[in-house]
Amino acid sequence: MKKNQFDLNASLYQQSFKRLSNTTDVRHLSEMFGMVLLENFDFCHIAISFKRDDNSAWELLFTTDESLEDFCQFCAGTNRFCMQLIEHPRLLGCINLPLIDHSRLGIVLGALKNSQKFAAQHEATLHIFLQQLDSAYQVLLFKHKERDFMFSQNHRIVQLTGLFDSGVEISRLKESSHILQTALQKVLALTNASKGALTIQKDDSPPERYFYPQAFEADAMKNDGYVISVNFVLNKEEYDFSLYHKESRAGVVPFDATDRLLLQAFCRQVQVSLENQFFYEQSLEKERLDHEIYLAGEIQKRIIPETLPLINGFDLHAVNVPAKFIGGDFYDCIPLKDGRFFFVIADVAGKGVAAALLVNTLHAALHAHLESFKDLTAIVRQLNRIIFESATTEKYLTAVFACLDVSTKTLSWVNAGHNPPYILKVNGTILELNASCLPLGFLPELPECLQLHTTLQAGDGLLFYTDGISEAMNKKGEEYEARHPLKAFMKQRKNLSAEVFLFSLLEEIKDFTDGAQQSDDITALYLKAGHNTNEKSACQLKDF
Structure with missing residues (x-):
């Protein structure tokens, strides 16, 4: 030496x-x-x-x-x-x-x-x-794995951004506790596959299988020409991801090269996770989730109003508390050319980017058709057609559409399968605005769509809300509505202004949940007749 x-x-x-x-x-x-x-x-x-x-x-x-x-x-x-x-x-x-x-x-x-x-x-x-x-x-x-992984992540981000800009549907399901099931759900959402299967084969043991959205005969569909598969071997176990029947407006179509790249990227991600690179994988997963949540959050920020119009003779306030995993709540109050005001509150089934995109579709379609608005039932039927064409099989939304004639204090509404808004009358009785048609997106045409009417009096309070309020859970798994009925809450606080009323409601929900993780968006809009809104508090976005 x-x-x-x-x-x-x-x-x-x-x-x-x-x-x-x-x-x-x-x-x-x-x-x-x-x-x-x-x-x-x-x-x-x-x-x-x-x-x-x-x-x-x-x-x-x-x-x-x-x-x-x-x-x-x-x-x-x-x-x-x-x-x-x-x-x-x-x-x-x-x-x-x-x-x-x-x-x-x-x-x-x-x-x-x-x-x-x-x-x-x-x-x-x-x-x-x-x-x-x-x-x-x-x-x-x-370093090579990091480089390959970041390439696939950037490719997915570009695809997501493109989907946001063009309004093409995408479905991304909320993360579950099982990484394999979560990966299967996510890749289905990004490729528009109608179903997927993950098979894990070890030696001669019976295979372990995961399906989404539900179990099906995967082997019988292997050779029908509408399937892509990617597999890898890790620790003497073979993992096979297979996606079936890509859906489009033209029907079932073959998967393309981009779909295969996405599937391969997901398989690489899963393989890295299973190789027990725990700390590194956890940081990448958090970064990826944060970015997708940020993108979905940006969609909601663009469509949820920062301020609401002032309505003479009415006190109006609204709140929206987004969940950690972005949901699909939406509300608005839109002044019409003839002096009336159009109200909407909606909730998309599911979470994530797909839900946010469907809300974005509703928002754009609603504003486009309000230019020629005449009849509530007509616009609801038209919105249903648009949502049905835009949504994937398991995506739909519930909503309440209402129109207020300020001069006569007449309220017209259509409830599309949503939680019934409550009107607390000045005499202490409560009127429920119950469902008058199916949720939007279930069927291409609504079999029935009824427009109903009522008259508001000075002192009446109208509460629109989503199930993030009624189904808010504490650590024991109890729902807020089961322990604290909203009707009782309204009666106890009938003399409060709209802003103070909603603030008090949020505080009570916060006390009830006692630190339990918020699983859904909390959205509410309160209209009180006979009062005027403080201009500085027309709308407020709150954090829990």
Whole structure:
């Protein structure tokens, strides 16, 4: 060995590992390791070869003597680590180094210069460098996985952004506790597949299967021409993701190359997660979820009004408390050209980007058709057709549409399967605005759609709300409405202004849930007749 060869200190090892871990590929790594050996030992020659798997040939990556390539055969006999001496005038020995991904490095060491003996100190130092080589290869794999994963994530973000801009539907389901089921649901949503299956096969054991949205005969559909599959093997288990029947407006169509890329990206993500890179995977998962939640949140911010119009003779206030996982609540109050005011409150079934996109569709369609608004039933029927054409099979929305004639205080409404708004009359009775048609998106045409009417009097209070209020749960799993009926709450606070009324309602829900995670958006709109709204508090967005 060269200068103070048997007294290599920690600084020398740190420098060598830094050089090895900063390489860009296995060839670069091999070249750098060869230089480290030449700088620290008096080997006459060195050759380093790489074998990707048992079925691949050895590939020479670094050598100081091309003729040493013929000696790679000495490394071929085992999949285990070994370092053996060779009785050859030009060679000292060879090393077989198995790597974490089942590839191997074969290192042929030339004889020491000046007929030096390979002492125990040489062997100990060489072992340290070999350990550094193995660790540097793992770092290299980690960087490659990170690069591949970020590429797939950026591709998905671009696709999501494109879907937002063009208004094309997308479905993304809320994350579940099981990563495999969650991945299956998400890839179905992004590719518009109607169903999917994940099969896990280990040895001769019965396969473990996951289905979405429900169990079906996957094997019988394998060869119908409308399926894509991607599989990988991990820890002697084969994971097979299969998607079936991509849906479009033209019906069932074949999957395209982008769909396959998305499916492959998801499989890579799942594989990384299952390799127990816990901390790294958790950080990536959080970043991905935060970005998708941010995008969905931006959709809602654009359509939920920051202020509400002032209505002479009425006090109006609204609140919206988004859940951690973006839902599909929406409300608005729109002044019409003839002096009337149009109210809407809606709730899309489900969560996430797909729900936000459907709300965005409702918002755009509603504003487009209000330009020629005459009749509530006509506009509701038209909105139903649009939602049916835009939504996936399991997406629909409930809503209440109402129109207020300020001059006569007449309220007309259509309730499309939504929680019934309550009118607290000045005499203490409560009127429910019950459902008068099906939710939007169930059927292409509504079989029945009734427009109903009532007259508001001074002192009457009208509460629109979504099920995020009535179904808010505490840590015991109890729902707010079951323990604290909204009708009783309204009667107890009948003299409050609209803003104070809703603030009091949120505070009571907060006390009831007592820190339990909010599972759905909380949205409410309160209209009180006979009062005027404070201009500064026309609308307020609150955080829990």
